[in-house]
Amino acid sequence: MKIEDIKKEFPIFNNKVHNNDLVYLDSANSSQKPLVVIDRIYDFYTKEFSNVGRSVHYLAVAATNLYENTRTSVQKYINAKDKNEIVFTKGATEAINLVASTFGQKYLKEGDEVLLTELEHHSNYVPWHYLRKSKGIKIKFAEVNEDGEVTLESIKKKITDKTKIIAITHLSNVTGAILPVKEIVELAHSKNIPVLIDGCQSAPHLKLDMQELDCDFYAISCHKMYGPTGLGILYAKKKWLEELPPYQGGGGMIGEVKKEGITYGDLPNKFEAGTMATAQVIAFNESIKFLNKIGIDNIVKHENELINYGQELLRKNNSVKLIGNPKNRGAVLSFTIDGIHPHDIATILDEDGVAIRAGHHCCQILHEKLDLVATARASLGVYNTKEDLDQLNSSINKCKKIFE
Amino acid sequence: MNLKELYQEIILDHGKNPRNLRKTDNFNKDAKGHNPLCGDKVHIYLKLNENKKVEDISFEGQGCAISMASASIMTSLVKGKEEKEVKEIINDFLEMIKEKESLNTKLLEEDEKIKLMCLSGVKQYPMRVKCATLSWHTLISAIDKSQNEINIESKEF
Numbered sequence: 001m002k003i004e005d006i007k008k009e010f011p012i013f014n015n016k017v018h019n020n021d022l023v024y025l026d027s028a029n030s031s032q033k034p035l036v037v038i039d040r041i042y043d044f045y046t047k048e049f050s051n052v053g054r055s056v057h058y059l060a061v062a063a064t065n066l067y068e069n070t071r072t073s074v075q076k077y078i079n080a081k082d083k084n085e086i087v088f089t090k091g092a093t094e095a096i097n098l099v100a101s102t103f104g105q106k107y108l109k110e111g112d113e114v115l116l117t118e119l120e121h122h123s124n125y126v127p128w129h130y131l132r133k134s135k136g137i138k139i140k141f142a143e144v145n146e147d148g149e150v151t152l153e154s155i156k157k158k159i160t161d162k163t164k165i166i167a168i169t170h171l172s173n174v175t176g177a178i179l180p181v182k183e184i185v186e187l188a189h190s191k192n193i194p195v196l197i198d199g200c201q202s203a204p205h206l207k208l209d210m211q212e213l214d215c216d217f218y219a220i221s222c223h224k225m226y227g228p229t230g231l232g233i234l235y236a237k238k239k240w241l242e243e244l245p246p247y248q249g250g251g252g253m254i255g256e257v258k259k260e261g262i263t264y265g266d267l268p269n270k271f272e273a274g275t276m277a278t279a280q281v282i283a284f285n286e287s288i289k290f291l292n293k294i295g296i297d298n299i300v301k302h303e304n305e306l307i308n309y310g311q312e313l314l315r316k317n318n319s320v321k322l323i324g325n326p327k328n329r330g331a332v333l334s335f336t337i338d339g340i341h342p343h344d345i346a347t348i349l350d351e352d353g354v355a356i357r358a359g360h361h362c363c364q365i366l367h368e369k370l371d372l373v374a375t376a377r378a379s380l381g382v383y384n385t386k387e388d389l390d391q392l393n394s395s396i397n398k399c400k401k402i403f404e
Numbered sequence: 405m406n407l408k409e410l411y412q413e414i415i416l417d418h419g420k421n422p423r424n425l426r427k428t429d430n431f432n433k434d435a436k437g438h439n440p441l442c443g444d445k446v447h448i449y450l451k452l453n454e455n456k457k458v459e460d461i462s463f464e465g466q467g468c469a470i471s472m473a474s475a476s477i478m479t480s481l482v483k484g485k486e487e488k489e490v491k492e493i494i495n496d497f498l499e500m501i502k503e504k505e506s507l508n509t510k511l512l513e514e515d516e517k518i519k520l521m522c523l524s525g526v527k528q529y530p531m532r533v534k535c536a537t538l539s540w541h542t543l544i545s546a547i548d549k550s551q552n553e554i555n556i557e558s559k560e561f
């Protein structure tokens with residue numbers, strides 16, 4: 001598929017916003033969906049719907065196969081060793097909660113330390129905070145540097161004999177910094193510390209290889225990956241899924257249930273209690289096919305060009321200040337404009353059909369560190385073009401005029 | 405309603421040069437407001453005299469043009485009013501922002517009402533309504549002193 005043709009695959013771009021073409025620069029929040037994914041949901045409900053894994057009738061068997069096909073596709077896409085290392089969740093948030101809760105229950109006690117970074121999204125902090133409350137663990141934060149990066153060095157500094165798990169983002173949703181995750185995993189493993197990676201922002205944009213990365217846990221948000229909402233993925237090494245206790249209890253996750261006791265099901269069912277987001281899982285297979293059709297190398301190349309172009313454009317624009325200057329930047333450009341609050345920027349840009357996000361982007365720790373209440377953020381997806389960034393820039397100029 | 409109507413001269417003026425952006429000496433009531441969605445913060449200081457009249461009111465805070473302008477206009481309008489009257493004005497404003505076409509209170513002059521009506525543009529931007537109402541909810545809590553910190557997310561707006 002040619003990069004220029006990608007926008008055509010997304011029906012949302014046929015609509016006007018305030019009579020303007022939509023310039024969607026909020027993909028870090030959630031990406032738009034290609035028609036193949038939308039159609040898949042419709043087709044599943046109209047022609048093939050049944051619950052999975054329960055009944056033996058024709059539709060149930062077919063739906064179960066489709067559901068499991070996505071698991072295999074995901075396994076291949078992220079190069080996991082085993083398909084049962086893929087657990088479906090309701091989002092990355094639930095994936096991280098699953099690990100924090102079950103790992104915390106089994107392995108953490110008072111005084112143990114969990115190492116996070118100052119870049120973390122609230123969903124990779126709050127679940128650990130619960131353990132601070134319930135178990136008296138300590139939470140440490142590796143520091144972000146002036147360029148908005150977290151380096152291997154700053155992680156190293158915060159590791160102690162008490163560190164029991166390291167949980168870090170792969171790509172910051174504010175500064176765009178790509179963390180040296182492979183090196184961090186190596187360092188952690190040399191000290192026998194497992195690593196969870198929040199891959200929400202990296203999964204749609206970078207090549208993923210779980211076997212090479214060797215992390216213990218990796219959380220993915222499908223709605224940011226051109227897939228449906230209500231779906232996330234937890235990748236976890238098999239040994240962890242075997243060792244950890246189940247997260248939620250209910251149907252589908254059990255082995256044998258007796259009045260005296262219960263045994264749990266095999267992997268990955270043990271972690272997929274209740275009726276899952278069946279249609280979303282099945283439709284997500286189309287997202288993976290879509291990404292494969294373009295090819296991750298082409299995506300990386302296209303988005304890198306856009307990031308460089310966007311960075312330069314905004315750097316040249318007086319009074320626009322880019323947040324962070326990471327050497328290795330992902331598809332995120334956060335900025336402020338002297339004298340104009342990010343919320344006003346976002347409302348004014350919206351009038352031109354330019355969709356960005358303003359606020360703290362669920363990263364209050366980072367904003368406090370940067371001494372900012374809020375930032376404006378333009379984030380990219382495969383469908384974006386240089387023209388989109390030009391429009392961003394000229395709408396920013398309009399905004400500056402209004403506030404002159 | 406278009407953007408021009410939301411970002412009118414009056415709002416831009418109050419947003420850029422907020423009136424009463426300071427801390428009242430010897431204030432006897434105060435409250436903090438916070439909008440966790442966007443990080444906007446406001447701290448209202450109120451000095452009521454023995455007749456429960458607003459002798460001085462001021463605010464400190466950070467926020468967008470809409471929230472700063474709203475706090476600026478609000479503090480300008482309630483100075484000299486009695487506590488009861490302040491509440492009537494607040495309620496009238498909040499109802500207007502929510503659903504009513506106009507302001508009904510007899511306590512404000514026409515030109516004062518025009519300033520407040522400038523803020524009614526936020527009705528078109530539901531996510532921004534909280535920006536306009538944060539300081540008003542915070543003033544209620546300063547007067548009632550029911551809660552120290554009001555968190556606008558848990559309010560209706």
Ligand SMILES: Cc1ncc(COP(=O)(O)O)c(C=O)c1O
Nearest residue numbers: 091092093121123173200221232
């Ligand atoms: C870095 C990061 N982590 C976690 C999340 C939460 O993901 P989800 O919406 O799938 O729960 C997000 C998305 O908002 C994110 O950007």
